[in-house]
Amino acid sequence: MNTKTLYSIVLAFAAFTFLAFTFPQDQQKGEPWKIPAEYKTKVNPDKGDAESVKFGKTVYAKHCRSCHGNTGLGDGPKARNLKTHPGDFTDAQWQDSVTDGEIYYMSVIGRDEMPNYEGKIPDEEERWAVINYVRSLKK
Ligand code: HEC
Numbered sequence: 001m002n003t004k005t006l007y008s009i010v011l012a013f014a015a016f017t018f019l020a021f022t023f024p025q026d027q028q029k030g031e032p033w034k035i036p037a038e039y040k041t042k043v044n045p046d047k048g049d050a051e052s053v054k055f056g057k058t059v060y061a062k063h064c065r066s067c068h069g070n071t072g073l074g075d076g077p078k079a080r081n082l083k084t085h086p087g088d089f090t091d092a093q094w095q096d097s098v099t100d101g102e103i104y105y106m107s108v109i110g111r112d113e114m115p116n117y118e119g120k121i122p123d124e125e126e127r128w129a130v131i132n133y134v135r136s137l138k139k
Pocket of ligand 1: 029030031059060063064065066067068078082084085086087088094103106107111112113114115117130131134
């Protein structure tokens with residue numbers, strides 16, 4: 001192999017790597033969630049509580065922002081490495097289609113690339129706080 005060929009190969013590889021990192025692979029939207037009935041109707045004890053939303057913001061920053069993004073668009077720094085799009089919390093249509101209990105299930109139990117938070121967020125008040133914060137992101 002002469003130097004020119006080697007140079008071309010290195011250049012092609014560099015270009016490929018650059019493009020692969022600049023344009024993340026196409027993300028799929030997840031299948032509809034199958035949520036057990038006992039979760040759907042779960043009552044939010046801190047509904048409409050401003051303190052809960054404020055607390056939830058800190059929980060979100062610690063556990064959720066890396067994937068779901070600063071404003072809930074699903075564009076956090078870790079999101080680009082996921083096969084499934086994390087969803088858009090600002091989408092009014094999504095917000096209106098789910099109950100608080102369903103958000104609880106998706107946030108705390110999770111599935112596949114959405115992590116389980118039963119262990120990391122063991123406290124009920126903290127769980128409802130992050131859910132109330134997610135609710136506050138609706139546009
Ligand atoms: C490692 C990245 C990651 C982190 C961290 C993460 N999520 Fe997710 N989340 C996802 C992905 C990916 C999905 C889509 C999963 C699917 O549809 O199978 C998702 C989906 C969701 C959904 C459903 C969205 C929809 O459109 O149906 C909710 C609600 C949610 N996450 C809440 C949270 C909360 C609250 C936290 C923090 C406690 C959190 N997530 C942390 C990756 C993450």
